[in-house]
Amino acid sequence: MNKPLLCLEGIGKSFGPVDVLKDISLSVMPGEVLGILGENGAGKSTLLKIISGIYTPSVGKIYIGDQTFNALDPITARRHGVAMIPQEFNLVPTLRVYENVFLGQELRRAGLLDHATMRKRTQELLASLEVNLNPDMPIERLSVAEKQMVEVARVLVNDARILILDEPTTVLTDREVAVLFGVVRALVAKGVTILFISHKLKEVKDLCDRLLILRDGEQVELCTTDTLSEEEMARKMVGRELSQIYPAKRAPLSSDHMPPALQVRGLCLKDKLQDIDLEVHRGEVLGLAGLVGAGRTEIAETIMGLRRKEQGEILIDGEAVTIRSPNAAHALGLAYLSEDRQGKGLILSFNVMQNITALSLKRYVRGFIQHRAERRRAEHYQQRLSIKASNLAAPVSLLSGGNQQKVYFSKLLDIEPDILILDEPTRGIDISAKQQIYRLIRNLTEQNKAVIVISSELEEIIGIADRVLVVREGQIAVELKGADINEEHIMLYAAGARQNNNYERAGN
Structure with missing residues (x-):
């Protein structure tokens, strides 16, 4: 009979007078996927940081195989097969991709760093993740989704026995998530234990064998996944009933007599964007959908003056403006929430x-x-x-x-601001907090503000946007309205499986 690979006994953690974890006990078997759920601040990340050696528990014991620990440090945890993909990136921006993948675990030959082998191995790991990325590319030039895949490649270098995934899919599209989950299932088949945090309950339902649900630092449920529906998971996380997640959409606005709050004409960015036209009106949520790398973030950053456009025109309330910096954008009533909250926010x-x-x-x-x-x-x-x-x-x-x-x-x-551009606005946020954010976005439109939402979550785009522009390979592929805003249409246009030759760009 198999023995548990990881056991926690009475784990607690306090920061000063505040108890953030209280008496957590559980056992996880080899090849098991344990989902860890809870609202923001419930103690999930703290628990995983204790297992990975970043935090020292205030009380309790940790068992890995036959070894007993009062506390772990990162080096000891790694030596015993614990690897972690954190929610916030732990990469060195100025180093190249392969240097980050092998950071702290460099390969050597004859006493010297074996750069050629590390480059080759990195290329192989990224290929297994279906990521076309140059190993010599500096991290600071990567998108958030590409950085996430580099984090995954880092943990695949070593033969981890316990792999911790803390919100690994928040910036990935469905395609990237499917690839990542394929890798996870292959590791599970080899006996690797997976600890998985996600606020996407469908993912938890699909991937996990058992669930640990935390609330206010306490263990409220430890059960097999098939015993709870997604609604029951959410209810146990928040300790109360949740009403409809998405607020009702408003009736279509008549805009004949008012210019758009923000209009973009013929926006081009070298090697990234080609002839982007869009408009968003006051009182409206415009969604930007598309695969990772399609150019959604580049559109936002160019509008905000973070990138220098090659050509094109930006108008606010019908007046052409020049935006060369975020400060200039702020002065004109624009605000931008970046997908990289720690790096840029x-x-x-x-x-x-x-x-x-x-x-x-x-x-x-x-x-x-x-x-x-x-x-x-x-x-x-x-x-x-x-x-x-x-x-x-x-x-x-x-x-x-x-x-x-x-x-x-x-x-x-x-x-x-009068115009808000929100890039992955609910990244790393639990279902209750998402509901708050969605209501806040709708309240902003009721205050006559214009909102653009960029999201990799199709459900989110469908639920919150009044109109959707699908971005593909740096161009607007299609505009969707009403009943056409659905998963099938968005994915077909995003992947290029459907073309819209009759698409008329905004302003034409």
Whole structure:
């Protein structure tokens, strides 16, 4: 009879007076996939960081095979076969892909680094993930989805016995998810134990054998996956009933007498975008769908002045504008939520309040910073978005990924923009918080603001967008409205299996 590969006995963790984990006990078998569910701040990532040696438990024991540990450190955990793909990337931006894949586990020949073998092995690993990526490409030039696949390649270098996946699919399309899950199932067949965190309950249902559900740091359920429906999973996570996730869409708006809030004509970006035309009206949510690498993020970054366009025109309320930087965009009423919240959105060394007011700080300066007004505003967003933080002076780096996302959202709202471009706005957010974000987006449109949502989750695009533009290979493939906004249509156009020769670009 097989013995458990991993056992936890009475694991608890406190940060000062705050207990974030309480008496967690479980056993996981070789070749088993254990899903770990819970709202943001429930303790999921803390538990996985204890298993991977990043955090030391305040109480309890860890068993790996026949070995007993009061605590692990990252080197000891790795030596005993524990590997982790974290929710936030742990890559060195200035190093190349292959250097990151083998960082800390470099191959040598005759005492020297064996660059040729590491390049070749990296190419093989990426090919197994169906990723066409140059091993010599610097990490800082990759998209978020490409960085995610590099993280996967890193853990495949070693023969891990326990693989931890913390929200690995949040920026991947269905195709990339299918490839990743194929790799996971192949590892399971070899006896590798998988610990899987995801807020996508369908993925959990499809992949996991058993579930551990946490709420407020406590273990509320440990059961086989087939005993719970997705609705029951969500209910146990939040401890209450959840109503409809997506708010009702508004009736189509008549825009004949008003120019679009934002209009883009003939936008081109070297080797990335070709002749992009789009428009979004006040009171509307425009969705941008497409496969990873299709150019959705590049459209947003070019509009915001983060990339220099080759040609094209941007109009706000019918007036042509020049945008050469994000500051210029902000002055014109635009705000952009990047898909890379830690790399481009938040200042991790700043506290919660400082991050919320980072873009709007001048409004709180009257000779010197009015900290009382700044704090009141931060408290407003903490309550409005249900940000879980011990206090507003806590470093944002200590918050869960979902609560960091809420802080980032608050940062944008505090500059009071009229046009918001949201790139993967619910990345790493639990189902209850997603519901809050969707209602917030709809409330913004009811305040006559225009919103563009970029998302790799088809369900999200379908549920929240009033119109959808499908982006393929740097071009707009089709515009979808009404009943045509469905998974089949989006995927057929995104993959190039269907063409729309009659598509008329915005403004024509």
